[in-house]
Amino acid sequence: MDKDSLKGLERLNQLALTPQQVDDTLAFFQLRQAEWDALAGIDTSDVERMVHVAPMETVVREDVVSEPFDRDELLEGAPDAMDGYWQVPYVLE
Amino acid sequence: MASNEIIMGMAASTLGTPVADASDLTLGPSGTAYETVIGLEVHVELATKSKLFCSCANESGAEQNTHVCPACCGMPGMLPVTNKRVVELGMTAGMMLHCHINRTTTFDKKSYYYPDLPCSYQVTQWFAPICVNGSVHIETSKGGKDIRIKQIHMEEDAGKLVHSAWTNTTMVDFNRTSVPLCEIVSQPDMRSAEDVVAYLERLRALLRFAKVSECRFERGTMRCDVNLSVRPAGSDALGVRTEMKNMNSISAIERAIAYEVKRHIDAIETGSEELVQETRGWDDEKGVSFSMRNKETAADYRYFPDPNIMPVVIDDAWYASVEAALPDFPEVVRARYIDELGLSEYDADILSGSRACSDVFNAAYAVCGQAKETANWIISNCLGFLNRKQLTADELDIDGTALGKLIKLVADGTVSSANAKRILAALFDGETDPEAYAKRSGLIIGEGADDLVPGVIAKVLAANAADVEAYRGGREKALQPLIGKCMKELRGNCDPKALRQQIIDAINAG
Amino acid sequence: MYIALDDLILTKDLPTTGGSLMLKGYYSPFDAEVATRLTGAGHEITCKAAVGEFACDLLGETNFMGPTVDVDGNLCGGDIMVLMNNDAEAVVGLDVNGTPRRSAAVSNHICLKTSYGIVSRYGTIPLACSGESVYVTGVTSATCQDVLESIAGHDPKDGTSLPQERCVAAATPGEVPATVGVCRSLVEAAGPDVQARIQKVIAKLEARGVRVEWVDDSMLLAAKPAWNILMPAELCNNVSRYDGVKYGYRSQDYETIDELYTNSRTEAFGDVLKTVILFGSDVLFTHNYLAKYDRAMRMRRLVVERFQELFAQYDALLMPACSKLAFTPADVEADKFIAFQENLFTAPASISGLPALVAMGVQFMGPHGSDANLLRLSASLGACAWKEV
Incomplete structure (x- = not known):
């Protein structure tokens, strides 16, 4: 991981780091890489990945509509709302 | 017992591509013939009552943000729980398109930022889509061919943005967020706009027939992205591919394809612009495509399995129940109407053209046993009724059994055909018992009317002596106004043939 | 009982900040399931306990209001502060990266991180969903047992919630553990005061007739590197919804939507969180996915299988x-990412979803569903926050 790639990550995650934060982050990446590399001796090629620690199958719900939430309540904490919409700067599509 | 192995759709590069028909080739300015290679990604909104991962209503046209909960507007804390009906419609779509159904299917997160995506990720299927490797048969002027389906996967829709130039803001409506979609990805087997239109129409017919989706472009319940490239005729390699979005109708898609093919060929031959792999929007008003590329490199979507959603395992019993609920294919229904029921091709086309019509026809026919009558009732009367209200055949919503009963009532002579049309109107209002309705409204022939008839005839003859004399004098036609007036008095509650005879008898007697 | 909820548990009547400026003053439109069950069982929710920013840190020090420090100048979790101030008898919250367990360890309290799936996560701020689970911290084992019984249970609103029988079984005391394996490598990785404490606890166990043996736990050491990949990746994805658009903090300084996103998140998030976000997104990149996130999921299985082998014997x-x-x-100050070293000891339970109980400054783990049995163990050892070990 280098500063240029990190810039790409910042953009993707909508963040802007200070130079100090960049240095600290690069150091963090290195530590994590080192501790991960230390496990290189463990062969996982024949090990099935485990997505769920308490696995179940087919957890589904019936196609039923529930009581709607109150729009005013949902919009109460909105930084900018208008006419029942959340509002943001003009987005060119 | 089917294998639980997850199968992925075949990669385009491993396929032998179908050979182009000479008439599908386009000539460039240099005289070189080019073949157009097209693959489609079609999104259809599934016909469920609730959304994919929350229980908000799946209903279009509602006021903004009235079908929204904390989950589908990006607030923390609510967890996704999969809508069972979505899986069933995904299976149904796969079966209609002859796909292999993956018996274990999972959901994954796809990350990117856009204001219509409240969580900044979309839950879709990347690692184990529900259906793979199917096909759709199309017929065009060049003959018939199969368009292969690479995969079908389930995913959530995003919200809607409303742009307001005068406030210089964009407004966000999350009603559509998490509405369930099936994305149907074809192999690049299409070679012309004609192929594309045939494919889309066939897809639409099948999915509507199976009630998977209403598939209406103008309502956004069917959307299509076109992946297009060109190559010199005879070449095996694929050219630079562009993806086009925002075509709002099938005819817009045709225009977009024509434009883009020309743009590709011009770029290749004259170097007028650089052809890059990118996403382009279509401006139907101006008739041009435009680049939608971001200044940065294409985003990495960072797919990973959603830890909150358990794998959906489709066992034999569930698979069988969905298979059992599949409708016959429309062409099978059409053939049966013609071969077994003796209907004309014209009638069979219309009745098998929409699930609504064929369902109503089948139910009505099961009750009254009269194929031609039932066909007429639906095609002339019902569709006429819908037409006047500017509705399509797909929106036929009457009880087919009730229609069958009504047709029987007319055949029995219990109700006159004039009054039957009134009862039909009631069926459109939701009436399911035509006989009860007729009784309530006094439309049954002969119900108490037998007593009334002689009196009415006498009254009308007395008041219309001139017509009576004319008839006695040999003018057959003079009978007609007498019949008409009696019918009016009796409010149509009589058998016209019997009435005619009774009037003649009365005239002869007196 | 008077119970506090930590600030990762969403409530309608009290704000839930997740420890971040991003959610300062945020009122959830709905209550967490644990809150509903606690009040339904007759308990009273008194207040919220401060947490580190989205639970990434050592002991809550990255909370946007600053660290919590006790009278001795030591870092103290926000949940422990609530208990020490007598604002509640127990705290219920979400254990994402082990902070609640560390808090209890340094303050001699009892903390049970429950088995994954036996307590509903509906209404918890989602961070590392594949492993995080609800915890309860109290002064005695009996307090924790009482709360456990109130909150364990199946919830159809949580797609990872286990069937009711398993939830009830986990909250029902069974046999007190009679055999305990001591994790050699993990003990050797700790400092002298902890090693001495471990010895004291071993002595107490043996005095009560428990058979104690040292075990080879080397595979369990893989839990930290693997969790340090899974947890940041999931967390990064789960906090991407905090974008200044719908609720919470929005920057005053923006013209375009891009600036709105970037400035809001940059101003509202602390630096530890930012680093974790960037690292988490990197391990999910297409060119990294197999070697990082995917391999970490396989490492998880190896850890879980090793636990199964150990729990067959102990x-x-x-x-x-x-x-x-x-x-x-x-x-x-010396290492702001110290939590990512310290979680050597807490990651085994986080990554496997197994229950973990901290008492007397040390940690016990048991097989899935042994939550109440672990509490019986700590009770039998006389663990209590006011009693010196």
């Missing part, structure tokens, strides 16, 4: 909860 395992029994602000 009713419980004993290990440190952290490397020392007190941390100061200076420790964090």
